[in-house]
Amino acid sequence: MTLQYKDIEQQFIGYVNTPTLWVSNSVYGLKQFELEKNDTPKFTDKIPTNLRLGKRVERYVSTDFKQSKDITILAENLQIQNNKLTIGEIDCILIKNKIAYHIEIIYKFYLFDDTVGSTELDYWIGPNRNDSLIKKLDKLKDKQLPLLYNTHTTPIIKKLNLSLNKIKQRVFFKAQLFTPYKRSVKFKQLNKNCVKGFYVKHAQLEQFNKCKFYIPNKTNWLQEVKTQVNWLTYNTFTAEVNTLITAKKSPLCWIKFPNGELEKFFVVWW
Structure with missing residues (x-):
């Protein structure tokens, strides 16, 4: 497939x-x-x-x-x-x-x-x-x-x-x-x-610094969160998100908490 x-x-x-x-x-x-x-x-x-x-x-x-x-x-x-x-x-x-x-x-x-x-x-x-x-x-x-x-x-x-x-x-x-x-x-x-x-403002991301992240492309916003993806570290993720925020785009992201819990969230520029 x-x-x-x-x-x-x-x-x-x-x-x-x-x-x-x-x-x-x-x-x-x-x-x-x-x-x-x-x-x-x-x-x-x-x-x-x-x-x-x-x-x-x-x-x-x-x-x-x-x-x-x-x-x-x-x-x-x-x-x-x-x-x-x-x-x-x-x-x-x-x-x-x-x-x-x-x-x-x-x-x-x-x-x-x-x-x-x-x-x-x-x-x-x-x-x-x-x-x-x-x-x-x-x-x-x-x-x-x-x-x-x-x-x-x-x-x-x-x-x-x-x-x-x-x-x-x-x-x-x-x-x-x-x-x-x-x-x-x-x-x-x-x-x-x-x-x-949920969603958070860009300035609130620091509280998730122990988590892993993934940024799906827009057509995959429909998908449920999956475990088998290339998860990003906090530093890599924030570097990618900063570019989008600067362009006034609020990305939909996936987050994996330290306890393994998965969730969708938006990071908003406003």
Whole structure:
């Protein structure tokens, strides 16, 4: 098995093991698409090595959906165009148990910062502070989901032999969440099972000087932490991290504590 295929397999497992960001009730007026868990989903497709994380996840979701006996995918990555101008994309239209769904697929990494905004949804931001959960929810509500009802989408819906007014809209929103080191966070609307680790500011790294580290490339952010990697010493790790921090990039890293415990964490530049 090639290293790349092994990585892809591990990425897919990591994707499968990531819970949806909320369950049961709607959040921000958005409902999650409920997917029954397959016993042993497998990913056997090939993926180009340069395929970015978001597009990879779409491939993993597609495979996951196809392995469900109740689901028939009718269309994926539908480009909606006005003449030659692309005005947007619909991620997926499928039938599940005879009901048609328009689904938008999201996979995010968010960090908890309660200095931002005033509600639970406001507090989750991207590792580099240039995106946020609330921004994404607004985009879904105001731009991505309404695209189904755009006049330029109508011919596509007709070709699929669907009635627009019978299509239900859902999001399939998975996320890995990270909280400040050794701080507990209360969850009311979101799924606390999405917490995958912690984050620290660059200046706080000294407390981990007895630990070992690994910096996965971005496509492997999906993976669960593994023991069989080339662990870095504290000094080597901080030298590599310093370069990223200077460039205002917050890397996702793996840490192995002296007692053997493994965890994911972000080092943030802000």
